[in-house]
Amino acid sequence: MKFNSQLMEELVTTYGPSGNEDNIRIYIKEQIEGYVDKIEVDSLGNLIARKKGNGKKIMIAAHMDQIGLMITDIDKDGFLRFTNVGGISPYILMSQKVIFENGRVGVVYVEPIEDISKLKLSNMFIDIGVNNKEEAENLVNIGDICIYKPDYSENDNVIHTRYLDDRVGCYVAIEAIKGIKNPKNDLYFVFTVQEEVGLRGAKTSAFKVEPDIGIAIDVTGSGDTPKAKTFAVGLNKGTAIKIKDNSIITHPKLREHMVNIARNNDIPYQMEVLEYGGTDSGAIHLTKEGVPTGAISIPTRYVHSTIETASKKDILDSVKLLIKLLESDIQL
């Protein structure tokens, strides 16, 4: 399997913050049409694609939303104020470029402050290069959401870009959809909305799908950078099989099955014990009467920054593991 750079770049550069996922949904729909039997969109905007099979009903969730900034105020000089949509650090946001759905670019800066530790989202603003409120209002409305302006680069080894979280999960799911020719199990690939604000799309889509098994595909952190907090996940060490994060302890038999699949197919893997964070798996496994759920994670450095970094090999290994897992007979 070759790394599909074009798909990856298009995924991470397509607009789709939490609550306004239309563009990315349309893009993903175009990529998977022809490879699935049925596609539907639910009332929150989740994209649910079914690839029919006779075995267990499996829901594979990758969230398509991304973190961003929602405009709350436009002042008389046309400067914009905002609130965060998802986890945004003011230190990372400082002096970044942002872009709106309509393509308008702005830059983020801060009111004069003496002490950098006083940097807060509430004293920062966006400059979209207009002269007054009226000009600004012609371009941007209160309630609009902007995202970090795309900036993609890759080399033989890694990708550096904003929004690997979780477009890399979407990449893995899309490549698996294309790679699975004769599905043994009944597969529901769900590209979820609003993960970044509280796993909301996964909650409602899992209720609708009623899966026998849930699998979330998302980024995880890494412990392999200078003086990083101890965390036994690193880049180029294979796909990560989640044991726990703050939202879930994965189903032990499903996890064991995933490990066996990786071993039997010579897919490099590492076990992930994450002491923070959550994924769609957290919402899925508590749905209705409970759903045995696991997660495949893509080791990623600098998560929620503008320079998230992941290994192409780990990504390909994640696709391989997902395909083999979904093609297997899962007995729990």
Added chain:
Amino acid sequence: MLLKKLTEASGVSGNEKEVRNIILDEIQDFVDDIKVDRLGNIIAYKKGKDNPKKLMITAHMDEVGLMITDIDDMGLLKFTTVGGIDKRILVSKPVLIGDNKVLGVIGAKPIHLQKREEWQNALEIEQLYIDIGVNNKTEGEKLVSIGDYVIFNSQYVEFGDKLVKAKALDNRVGCSLLIELIKEIEDIGFYGVFTVMEEVGLVGAGPVAYTVEPDLSIILEGTLCYDIPKLDSHLIPTHLNKGPAISLMDRTTLFDMEFRKRITKIAEENHIPYQYRKSSMGGNDSGKIHTTKEGSVTATISVPCRNIHSPTSVMSKQDYENTYKLLKTILLEYEKGEL
């Protein structure tokens, strides 16, 4: 007067009976179906012509308050808060305790006896007590029990330029709007729902949405208002007298953009003033409603209330009227199938 009756009634989260009875009494002749569910939510239904989308309008009945935790040897009462209450507003307020509404006052160490350092900080709840004018524990136990709910003793008063001061405007203002809609609107089918225990974690709303399965919901609220001068405009969540506040996002919901834009367009077309609720803090019943079962679309429309969650909340009757006008217009659009 309806809003007076509603705001002066006792209805701290988990003890909404008095408010519920007022509401049942007001609306029962104007609905086609009504029930109180197992948690105490009121689910009322008005029939209308068929509409492909099921509409639910909700308001929570409960208010923030206090609960008695202990009666000491002198007959003074210790208490805890129910819902989000700023401890700094408590001292020296009159309160009413339990079903019999026993009068008490919240007392603390007089300023003369406080050390200079003590002036710098708000008194902790542990340093406050409620004095109900008894001499000892036995006398106290005759009047109140541990677990009794406590409300602020605060009357509904109209003052100034069409302003209202009352306790519990969050969310009796929503209840009042919904009651009036239920009574006035004819031949438009919708669910009118009054929920319990919003202030302690949106408790009633989830089960209600599970029962009703709405496609569209409008959550009516009294929301925070902090419109003092010299504050940068982006730090003002809502203004008094600038009309109903439409929510963008809060801790529990990213409000559906299409539905929100439809509502603001309806307001513009009908020359009804509106504003956005600029804060992303707080949350409301929408958080549970829109993620129940397969999910649904919600919007929140609020009447701005200064000094929210205090005995002296303040709202504008003009905002109330404009909010009502907007709701009525939305319902007419709904009837036309244009929502």
